Amino acid sequence: MPTEKALLKEVIELLRESEEKYRRIFENSNLAIILVDKDGTIREANAMAEKIFGKILGKNVRRLSERVFSAVNRSIYEDSLIEFEEKYLNRYLKVLVAPVEIGGKPEAIVICDDITDLVTYQGILKSLLEVERKILLEKDVKKIFEFAEKVLVKNIGYERLLVAEIDKEKLKFPKITITNYKEIGMKCVEAVLKTGKPVVANTEKSKSCKSCKFAEDKGFVTMVFPVFGGDQKYMLFILSKREPSDEEVDLLLTTTESISFKIKALKMEKEKEEALKAVLESVRIYSELIDQIRNHITVIKGLVEYKEDLLKKFGEKFYEIIAERAEMTNELLKEIDKDWVELEKLIEKITPPSSQE
Numbered sequence: 001m002p003t004e005k006a007l008l009k010e011v012i013e014l015l016r017e018s019e020e021k022y023r024r025i026f027e028n029s030n031l032a033i034i035l036v037d038k039d040g041t042i043r044e045a046n047a048m049a050e051k052i053f054g055k056i057l058g059k060n061v062r063r064l065s066e067r068v069f070s071a072v073n074r075s076i077y078e079d080s081l082i083e084f085e086e087k088y089l090n091r092y093l094k095v096l097v098a099p100v101e102i103g104g105k106p107e108a109i110v111i112c113d114d115i116t117d118l119v120t121y122q123g124i125l126k127s128l129l130e131v132e133r134k135i136l137l138e139k140d141v142k143k144i145f146e147f148a149e150k151v152l153v154k155n156i157g158y159e160r161l162l163v164a165e166i167d168k169e170k171l172k173f174p175k176i177t178i179t180n181y182k183e184i185g186m187k188c189v190e191a192v193l194k195t196g197k198p199v200v201a202n203t204e205k206s207k208s209c210k211s212c213k214f215a216e217d218k219g220f221v222t223m224v225f226p227v228f229g230g231d232q233k234y235m236l237f238i239l240s241k242r243e244p245s246d247e248e249v250d251l252l253l254t255t256t257e258s259i260s261f262k263i264k265a266l267k268m269e270k271e272k273e274e275a276l277k278a279v280l281e282s283v284r285i286y287s288e289l290i291d292q293i294r295n296h297i298t299v300i301k302g303l304v305e306y307k308e309d310l311l312k313k314f315g316e317k318f319y320e321i322i323a324e325r326a327e328m329t330n331e332l333l334k335e336i337d338k339d340w341v342e343l344e345k346l347i348e349k350i351t352p353p354s355s356q357e
Contacts, residue, residue: 032093032112036061036072037105052091052114061110064088071097072108085115092119117245124248127155128255135255135262139269141229144259145236152238159220159239166193166233188224189235198225198253200244223249225256229263279347289332296329 026033032049036042040061050056053064062069071082075097082097094113099106134147149161164171164178171178171189181189188199201222220239227234236256244252303310303322310318 032110032114034061034064034110034112035100035102036108036110038076038107040069040072043107048114049112052088052093052112068095068097068110071095072110075099075108076106090116092116121245121247121251124156124251127151128251130155131255132258135258138262139266141232141259141263141266144262145234148255148259157240159241160237162237162239163227164235164237166235171235188222192224192226192235196226196228198223198249198256200224200249202243223252225253227256227260227263229260230267232263232267275347286336289336293329293332296325296332300325300329 026044026046029046030048032052033044033046034042034049034056035044042056042059042061045053045057056063060069061072065086065088067084067086071084074080075082076099079099082095084095086093086095092115094115096111098109098111100109101107128151130151131144131148135144138144138147145163149163152158152161162173164173166172169180169182171181171186178184178186188201191199201224220241221243223238223240223244225236225238227236238252300322303318303325307318314321
């Protein structure tokens with residue numbers, strides 16, 4: 001904690017040297033600063049401390065937590081610097097406790113840094129990495145969405161995650177279908193489809209949400225993300241009780257983009273599988289055609305070998321028989337030529353780009 005430690009050192013020095021300079025740092029710091037006597041009574045608390053803990057001046061430091069109370073006692077009696085992380089209500093704090101002597105009396109100074117955003121950000125990042133691993137390994141898009149909902153709601157603490165497939169003006173949710181999102185005032189959907197970018201809407205503050213019949217749960221912040229996998233289009237709705245940071249939205253966008261890419265990849269994989277089946281079927285058909293050509297050639301060879309005897313027997317009709325067999329062979333070759341172009345297209349679909357060069 002270099003910032004907190006540097007500030008702590010400066011505050012302790014100023015407590016000894018200059019009341020005026022100490023006051024300036026004490027009052028303007030964005031870190032919570034608390035001065036506690038040896039009995040645990042809070043003698044001073046700056047504005048940031050009161051923002052985090054409420055009105056605590058004159059109260060016992062035990063009100064903050066038993067751990068802080070214990071750290072203050074240890075710091076004073078052991079003359080030691082104590083450092084730890086603590087959760088207070090819905091906030092995460094980094095705490096530094098150090099002994100000081102004011103007017104010959106042993107006291108302790110407590111400095112707290114609110115690291116809630118950092119902890120939240122790390123938690124989101126860890127959870128989204130789990131989703132990314134699922135995206136990488138899973139081939140069922142429905143299961144990817146279900147896993148994302150489970151992780152985002154359970155681990156990050158979002159209220160709900162809803163997925164809707166887009167079909168023109170329809171939004172097809174798993175349990176309901178909205179026949180026309182425009183008619184019920186879903187401006188967020190219109191904006192996402194128009195820009196291809198996520199939208200964050202506060203159902204209480206946003207004017208456009210007030211006319212939306214879908215936004216019945218007031219007090220929620222709704223994040224709407226596009227998941228466009230080629231001709232398959234989805235809309236991801238994430239409902240939260242808190243306003244997300246820009247970094248949080250960017251992280252979620254990265255994950256939804258990964259899902260979009262996976263949908264496209266799965267589609268390409270399916271097309272390749274179908275193309276491979278078609279190629280194998282074409283090879284089977286070509287094999288049959290070649291067998292037929294081979295039979296015709298065998299017949300023609302036999303006719304030529306016994307030409308003298310067959311001319312005596314059939315006369316000029318002998319040449320007609322050969323011509324007929326040759327024409328049948330030619331028709332088979334035309335059939336192969338006609339289908340060969342389609343076969344080459346199918347081969348391109350299943351051949352990696354680097355192999356085509």
